[in-house]
Amino acid sequence: MFCTKCGAQNADGAKFCTTCGAPLGNSETAATPQPSTEASQPPIEGDKTSVQTISYDVSSPSNAAASSSQTSGSQEPPQxxxxxxxxxxxxxxxxxxxxxxxxxxxxxxxxxxxxxxxxxxxxxxxxxxxxxxxxxxxxxxxxxxxxxKSKDEEKESSKKRSSSDSYLEADFYDCDPEELQSSFEDLGFELSDVSAVGPSDGSNDNPGTLFATFTGEASEDLPGLKGDEIEITVGINLTDDEQFSYDSYGLADNPVDSLDELSDKCTVSNVVFAYESDVSKDEFVSIMSDIIDTCSFDKPSYASASDDELLDEAVDEFKLSSENAHIESSYVGDVLYLSGSDWSISIMGGDELGGTFVDFDLYM
Known part of the structure; x- marks a missing residue:
């Protein structure tokens, strides 16, 4: 039997719903449940002065009918x-x-x-x-x-350019090889020779070093320069991208026609400035002092010479210790050599050489 109010199923013959307490009618009426969403007030029986109250324990629905009791009162009945x-x-x-x-x-x-x-x-x-x-x-x-952007524009914008206009300064060489060649050409120099030194066994474990020589008129006031021509040779550290064929002596002649064929990851290792001079032996020390001042080199720390006369003069001029000054017997002609933390200068002359030559190196 189903409750007509809440739809709960009850035992046949039950008078009250064990869920909501509503009175149960005949079986035909109870067979069609009417759902209800909440428990309502107990039903009204008898006259208006008698109200039936149903109390039940929701935890024990079977006891709800047994716990009902009759109460009387004078209050108005609910709807x-x-x-x-x-x-x-x-x-x-x-x-x-x-x-x-x-x-x-x-x-x-x-x-x-x-x-x-x-x-x-x-x-x-x-x-x-x-x-x-x-x-x-x-x-x-x-x-x-x-x-x-076009690839050409991206390549142009990614180039590392020189931050100096003077080839005597290290910043001039802080750029990629292609831009370095362009900077020299802007100063009137041309690429006159290219060679490379690498492993002679063909292992390519060491990519090697490329030497690019630029020739032109000196745009700087170089001490002891005879005429106006100067050669500047730039040593460039190669990368694995450059695979040159070296001979049994580890040499590769003219491996590239232009520096733009090198990787932009290549870096400069050193620069050699070489020119002919007309100074005499007794001017070697003074010319070296002028070069140090012109290039802003630090104080020399080592000297070697072909004879005592040149060596003693250099030690006195540059305040060198005797431990850092030596005679080099293998020198040919009149030779004086000085070096500092990142530079070196040598002047060579005499009849054996057919003239006097100056070169100084800048190490990066």
Whole structure:
């Protein structure tokens, strides 16, 4: 038997619903349950002055009928069970409609918010004068000219250029090989010779060193220079990208025609400045002092010479200790050599050499 109010199933013959306490009718009526969402007030029986109160323990539905008792009072009876049920159902209907409306409104609002956010991120709409990083990204993304560069432009912008106009300064060589050649050509020099030194066994364990010689008129005031021509040889550390064929002596003659064939990762190791001079032996020390001043070299720390006369004069001029000054018997002609922390100078002359020659090295 089913309760007509809450729809709960009860034992056949039960007078009251064990779930909500409602009176149970005949089996035909009880067979069609009427759902109810909450327990209602107990039913009214008898006259208006007699109210039946049903008390039950929801944890023990089977004891609900047995615990009923009769009470009497003079208070006005509550509305009928049927009226309250109808009111409850109407209330639930209204609540359901309100709930559906609220849910629909929330969904619409969420859709609108998602649409606005999506359009804003896509750059289709914006709010106010946006000068933040997002605006910059938007402008870059929508500009075809800014987002598309040719490979030539990218290569040009990535070149490492010299930061000095003087080839006597180390900063002049702080650039890639292609830009270095361009800088020399701007000064009127030309690439006159290229050679490389590497492993003679063909192992290529050591990529080797390339020597590029530039020849031209000296644009700097070089002490002791005879005429105006100077040779500047640049040593360049090669990378694994350069695979040259070396002979049994570890030499490769003219491995490239231009320095733009080298990797832009190649770096300069040293620079040698060489020129002919017309100074005499007794001017060797003074010419070296002038070169040190012109190139802003630090104080020399070592000296060697072909004879005592040149060595003693150098020790006195540059205040060298005897431990760092030596006679070198293997020198041919008149030779004086000085070196500092990152440089060296040598002057060689005499009849054996057919003239006097100056060269000084700058080490990177």
């Amino acid at each position: 009928s069970w049927t009226d309250k049920g109808d009111s409850h159902q109407n209330s639930n209907g209204k609540k359901s409609k309100k709930t559906a409306i609220i849910v629909a409104i929330v969904i619409v609002v969420l859709v609108l918010i998602a649409t606005v956010v999506g359009l804003t991120m896509a750059g289709i709409i914006s709010f106010g004068d946006n000068t933040t990083e997002e605006a910059a990204v938007e402008e870059s993304a929508t500009s075809d000219d800014a987002s598309e």
